[in-house]
Amino acid sequence: MSVPGDDVPRASDRERHRSREHGDSAFHNQVRAARSEFEQQIGRARADFEQANERINARTGRNLFLAILIGLAIGAVVVGSLIFVKWVFLLFAVPAALLAVFEFVRALQAAGRRVDVVPQLVAGAAVLAAGYFLDAGTHWVVVFAAVVFVIVWRLLAQMGSAESRRYGDVLGDVLISGFVQLYVPFLGSLLLILLRQDGGELWVLAMIAVVVAADTGAYAAGLAFGKHPMAPRISPNKTWEGLVGAAVVAMIVAVGFAWLLLDLPIWTGVVMGLLILGSATVGDLGESMIKRDLGIKDMSSWLPGHGGVLDRLDSILPSTVVALILFHVLSPRAVS
Secondary structure (H helix, E strand, C coil): CCCCCCHHHHHHHHHHHHHHHHHHHHHHHHHHHHHHHHHHHHHHHHHHHHHHHHHHHHHHCCCHHHHHHHHHHHHHHHHHHHHHCHHHHHHHHHHHHHHHHHHHHHHHHHCCCCCCHHHHHHHHHHHHHHHHHCCHHHHHHHHHHHHHHHHHHHHHHHHCCCCCCCHHHHHHHHHHHHHHHHHHHHHHHHHHHHHHCCCHHHHHHHHHHHHHHHHHHHHHHHHHHCCCEEECCCEEEEEHHHHHHHHHHHHHHHHHHHHHCCCCCHHHHHHHHHHHHHHHHHHHHHHHHHHHHHCCCCCCCCECCCECHHHHHCCHHHHHHHHHHHHHHHCHHHHC
16 A cells, blocks of 8 residues: 655656766767777877888888887896906907808808808807916917808808809808907907906997997987988988087087096097097998898898898997007006
C-alpha cells in the first residue's frame, strides 16, 4: 500500500541520477576530446620533427640525431678513460684502429685491389703496441718492419696465386698495402706515443675535443649559412661557411683547454685550434677522396649515422702529428 507523497522523492532521485549520468557523460566527453586534441598535437609535432629530420638528413647526408647519440656515447667512454685511468683508453683506441684497418682493407678488396686482411691486422697491432710500450727508436723499426712485412706478404701471395695480374696492378697493390699501415696504424701509434707522456692524456683529450668541436661547428654553420661549396668534387656537403664556423668553435675549445688544463698561454690555444683545424680538414678531405676513388659513400655501416670507424677517425689520425709536435714544442713538461 503506497503512502501519499512517496512518489515525490522517487522522482527526485531519478532526476538526480539522470543529472549525475549527464554530468559523468559530459566529463568523459571532455576527457575524450582533450585526449584526442593531445594525440593530434603529438601527431603534428611528430610529423614536423620527421620533416625537419628529413631536411637535416638530406643536407648532411646522414641521420644527424642518431649520430649525436652515438657520438655522445663514444665521447663518454673516451673522456672517462682519459680523465681517470689513461691506459684504459688503449682498450678503446687499439680495437678502433684495427677495426678501421679491417674496413679499409675490405673496401679496397671490394674495389678490386688485392690487399691481405690478416697480415694487415697483425702488423697494425704490432705498430700500435710499439707506440705505447716501446721507445721511439724501436717504434720506428717496428713501423718499417710492418710495412716491409705486408709488402713481402702481398708479393708472395701474388707469386703463389693462379690469377694473372698486370705489373701495374701488382705494383699498385704493393703500394696500397704499405699505405694502409702508414695511414691507420702508424698515425694511430703517434696518438699512443702522446698518451704515454707525462700529462699526455690531457693533450690527447684536447686534440680530440678540438677535432670534434671543428666537426660540430662545420655542421652547424654549414646547415645555417652554407651556400658556397668548398670542394664540390670531393665532398659536396662541405662549405666555406662551415669551415669558418669550424674555425671559430675549434679556437674557442682549444683556448679553453690551453688555459684551463694544459697550463699554456691563451695564444697557444689559438695556434692549436688553427693547426688542428687544418690537419682535421685535410684528413677529412683526404678520406673523402679515397672513398670517391673507391666509389663508396662510407667505409662501412657499423656506426649508424656516422658510417664506419675510419669515417670517424679520418680527421683525428692526421691531427695526431700536429698534437705530438705541439706537445714537444709547447708543453712545460716536455720542455723541462
